[in-house]
Amino acid sequence: MSEGFLTIREVSKRFAPQLGLGDRIAARLGGAVEARAVQAVSEVSLTIRRGEALGLVGESGCGKSTLGRVVAGILPPSGGEVRLEQEPVMANGRKTTTRIQTVFQDPFASLDPRMRIGETITEGPLAHGLVKAAEAGSFARRWLETVGLDPDFVTRYPHQFSGGQRQRVAIARALAMAPDVLVCDEPVASLDVSIQAQIVNLFLRLRRELELTMLFISHDLGVVRHLCERVAVMYLGRIVELGPTGEVYAAPKHPYTRALIEAVPKLSGGGAAFRPIAGEIPSPLDPPTACAFHPRCPLAIARCRIERPALREVEPGRRAACHRAEEVSPAA
Amino acid sequence: MTEPVLQVSALSTHFFTKAGVVRAVEGVSFSLARGEVLGLVGESGSGKSVTGFSLLGLVDPPGRIVSGSIRLEGRELVGLPNDELRDVRGRRIAMVFQDPMMTLNPVLTIERQMRLAILAHERASPRAARARSAEALTRVGIPDAARRLDDYPHQFSGGMRQRVAIAIALLHRPAVIVADEPTTALDVSIQAQILAEMAKLVSELGTSLIWISHDLAVVSALSRRIAVMYAGRIVEEGPTAVVLDEPRHPYTRGLLDSLPSRAEPGRELAQIPGSTPSMLRLPEGCPFRPRCPRASPACTVMPEPTGDAVRRARCHHPLVLTPAEAV
Numbered sequence: 275m276s277e278g279f280l281t282i283r284e285v286s287k288r289f290a291p292q293l294g295l296g297d298r299i300a301a302r303l304g305g306a307v308e309a310r311a312v313q314a315v316s317e318v319s320l321t322i323r324r325g326e327a328l329g330l331v332g333e334s335g336c337g338k339s340t341l342g343r344v345v346a347g348i349l350p351p352s353g354g355e356v357r358l359e360q361e362p363v364m365a366n367g368r369k370t371t372t373r374i375q376t377v378f379q380d381p382f383a384s385l386d387p388r389m390r391i392g393e394t395i396t397e398g399p400l401a402h403g404l405v406k407a408a409e410a411g412s413f414a415r416r417w418l419e420t421v422g423l424d425p426d427f428v429t430r431y432p433h434q435f436s437g438g439q440r441q442r443v444a445i446a447r448a449l450a451m452a453p454d455v456l457v458c459d460e461p462v463a464s465l466d467v468s469i470q471a472q473i474v475n476l477f478l479r480l481r482r483e484l485e486l487t488m489l490f491i492s493h494d495l496g497v498v499r500h501l502c503e504r505v506a507v508m509y510l511g512r513i514v515e516l517g518p519t520g521e522v523y524a525a526p527k528h529p530y531t532r533a534l535i536e537a538v539p540k541l542s543g544g545g546a547a548f549r550p551i552a553g554e555i556p557s558p559l560d561p562p563t564a565c566a567f568h569p570r571c572p573l574a575i576a577r578c579r580i581e582r583p584a585l586r587e588v589e590p591g592r593r594a595a596c597h598r599a600e601e602v603s604p605a606a
Numbered sequence: 607m608t609e610p611v612l613q614v615s616a617l618s619t620h621f622f623t624k625a626g627v628v629r630a631v632e633g634v635s636f637s638l639a640r641g642e643v644l645g646l647v648g649e650s651g652s653g654k655s656v657t658g659f660s661l662l663g664l665v666d667p668p669g670r671i672v673s674g675s676i677r678l679e680g681r682e683l684v685g686l687p688n689d690e691l692r693d694v695r696g697r698r699i700a701m702v703f704q705d706p707m708m709t710l711n712p713v714l715t716i717e718r719q720m721r722l723a724i725l726a727h728e729r730a731s732p733r734a735a736r737a738r739s740a741e742a743l744t745r746v747g748i749p750d751a752a753r754r755l756d757d758y759p760h761q762f763s764g765g766m767r768q769r770v771a772i773a774i775a776l777l778h779r780p781a782v783i784v785a786d787e788p789t790t791a792l793d794v795s796i797q798a799q800i801l802a803e804m805a806k807l808v809s810e811l812g813t814s815l816i817w818i819s820h821d822l823a824v825v826s827a828l829s830r831r832i833a834v835m836y837a838g839r840i841v842e843e844g845p846t847a848v849v850l851d852e853p854r855h856p857y858t859r860g861l862l863d864s865l866p867s868r869a870e871p872g873r874e875l876a877q878i879p880g881s882t883p884s885m886l887r888l889p890e891g892c893p894f895r896p897r898c899p900r901a902s903p904a905c906t907v908m909p910e911p912t913g914d915a916v917r918r919a920r921c922h923h924p925l926v927l928t929p930a931e932a933v
């Protein structure tokens with residue numbers, strides 16, 4: 275398939291200067307505050323095939339959620355565009371499609387506490403004429419059943435549910451819009467391990483049954499490996515590696531990917547089965563030149579400070595933005 | 607074996623709420639040797655934090671320790687008057703919270719709060735306190751510590767703030783530190799840095815550590831021994847490697863089986879059926895009974911811990927694995 279089903283073309287997002295709470299406090303305490311624009315996402319191009327799940331991983335603040343919101347048509351990009359089967363997902367700063375829906379991390383914040391679960395699920399579909407008012411009741415019940423909840427829950431309120439159950443409701447609400455694409459932003463991060471497994475299984479089943487295409491944002495590399503065929507690794511607003519999940523984890527082509535994989539503690543009785551990445555995440559207000567990873571990179575050479583590495587094909591199906599991609603050794 | 611630093615016996619902490627009595631911690635016993643790291647795992651609401659708060663005497667009404675004993679360096683803490691407890695807290699036992707702002711005061715400079723923490727238990731000149739604070743910050747990996755002392759908490763990143771909280775906990779070189787999910791809100795890379803530093807500090811200073819987390823991998827990376835909590839009780843305890851390889855309690859087994867890292871990609875994950883019970887309406891007998899694949903009528907009676915000092919489980923039908931099953 276040459277044409278991508280979902281095409282992200284050179285998407286950039288820049289946030290205009292704004293004083294955060296911290297800066298406002300600092301300003302009041304007499305600190306010097308300088309407002310600069312944040313380049314949250316820079317020239318990201320990706321395509322997702324129909325029915326594919328693409329994982330998006332990277333450290334906090336690297337731009338995953340921003341990219342996710344642009345892809346979902348919630349946030350206008352400052353450059354580039356996103357198309358679903360050739361159709362732009364946004365026009366004049368407004369979302370133009372219901373075919374992309376989102377599920378967010380916090381199932382507590384994303385549901386209206388005063389709305390019954392049934393209304394929560396049918397609100398969007400009614401507004402877009404996807405279901406008739408007379409059928410709304412059975413429609414909501416069917417979706418609750420699909421996500422593994424008791425259909426009689428339609429009359430309940432969000433506070434009557436556990437975290438895992440609320441996340442199911444949020445998923446049901448997204449799916450009730452009959453989307454082709456689901457953008458999931460850390461959908462299992464706030465859940466307990468045993469409940470995480472239930473939601474991961476639900477996603478596996480829904481993908482099979484509904485042929486969903488997914489952009490799955492997570493900091494949990496294990497969950498991404500389990501759910502996604504391919505993974506994109508992001509660092510300071512750019513994609514630095516892209517490839518089939520299993521291959522990327524076993525033999526990363528970017529030093530950052532390798533470092534990220536090794537920083538995750540593995541289950542082991544023998545103590546320290548992880549290795550921290552040196553240094554802190556640089557500020558997106560003042561990103562390092564050329565390859566943004568060079569100050570933390572064990573392989574960095576002079577060229578890495580001067581010339582930005584392009585995201586290039588290193589092996590068939592494998593891309594990495596690193597001058598020394600061929601020399602990255604497999605993850606320990 | 608030498609005398610343990612901390613010996614907790616049959617500790618129960620309950621909350622007397624309008625809706626009923628919440629038995630948040632029930633009959634918890636464990637001991638901690640000098641320099642030992644014990645991991646405490648379990649799902650949300652299982653009683654991990656309340657166990658930690660109980661050790662520091664930080665349980666507030668409507669909750670209280672209803673029975674049991676906490677011996678720290680040979681001294682009984684349960685029933686100790688408040689002023690004596692305050693003297694022990696911070697000096698011999700300290701806590702690091704998930705949110706570093708539980709420790710830090712947003713309107714004071716780091717220097718000021720560290721000085722207050724020092725003066726709570728010792729006399730020190732401002733100059734000596736400053737030098738000691740700078741040294742403590744350097745020890746937890748804060749670059750340029752002497753200068754950063756004059757900063758306010760908001761001028762630090764989340765990871766750096768947590769390091770400051772750890773530095774404060776370490777100020778008086780306590781015998782025991784209780785760390786309640788201190789890396790859960792942090793990024794993987796920063797979590798790894800803090801875990802590595804913590805492991806180093808503990809072995810350098812001989813401090814004993816109780817590391818609370820719901821993440822089995824994090825706990826296993828740091829601790830030689832783990833205790834698994836379910837509904838207020840420790841249901842399994844033993845050397846980390848052994849518990850992970852051969853869990854005896856069906857709940858531990860269920861937790862391990864539900865991890866994606868143990869499964870083949872794309873395959874259904876094993877699920878523990880049902881959901882966490884309400885602490886107000888625990889089933890009779892073993893609280894895991896309604897969700898347990900091994901439950902029998904015997905399980906309507908609360909199982910007592912079986913095993914030895916090294917390895918214990920609270921189950922009528924502990925898993926005895928044949929090599930073929932133990933993949």
Ligand SMILES: Nc1ncnc2c1ncn2[C@@H]1O[C@H](COP(=O)(O)OP(=O)(O)OP(=O)(O)O)[C@@H](O)[C@H]1O
Binds near residue numbers: 312314338
């Ligand atoms: N509305 C906004 N205004 C200004 N800056 C923003 C805004 N939203 C995000 N940013 C900044 O853009 C960068 C990327 O943020 P984003 O939330 O996309 O990261 P993320 O990868 O999702 O991080 P996390 O893992 O913590 O969720 C950050 O530096 C963030 O502070």
Ligand SMILES: Nc1ncnc2c1ncn2[C@@H]1O[C@H](COP(=O)(O)OP(=O)(O)OP(=O)(O)O)[C@@H](O)[C@H]1O
Binds near residue numbers: 652654669820885
């Ligand atoms: N102040 C309180 N009043 C009433 N019940 C309480 C109070 N504090 C805690 N509990 C109850 O005690 C039980 C144990 O709570 P605890 O905070 O120890 O769980 P935890 O294992 O730390 O969970 P988490 O992983 O979510 O932090 C829970 O059922 C909780 O609702």
Ligand code: SF4
Binds near residue numbers: 565567569572578596
């Ligand atoms: S380009 Fe250079 S600095 Fe960047 S990751 Fe590759 S080797 Fe490291």
Ligand SMILES: [Mg+2]
Binds near residue numbers: 339
């Ligand atoms: Mg995000």
Ligand SMILES: [Mg+2]
Binds near residue numbers: 654656786
């Ligand atoms: Mg807790």
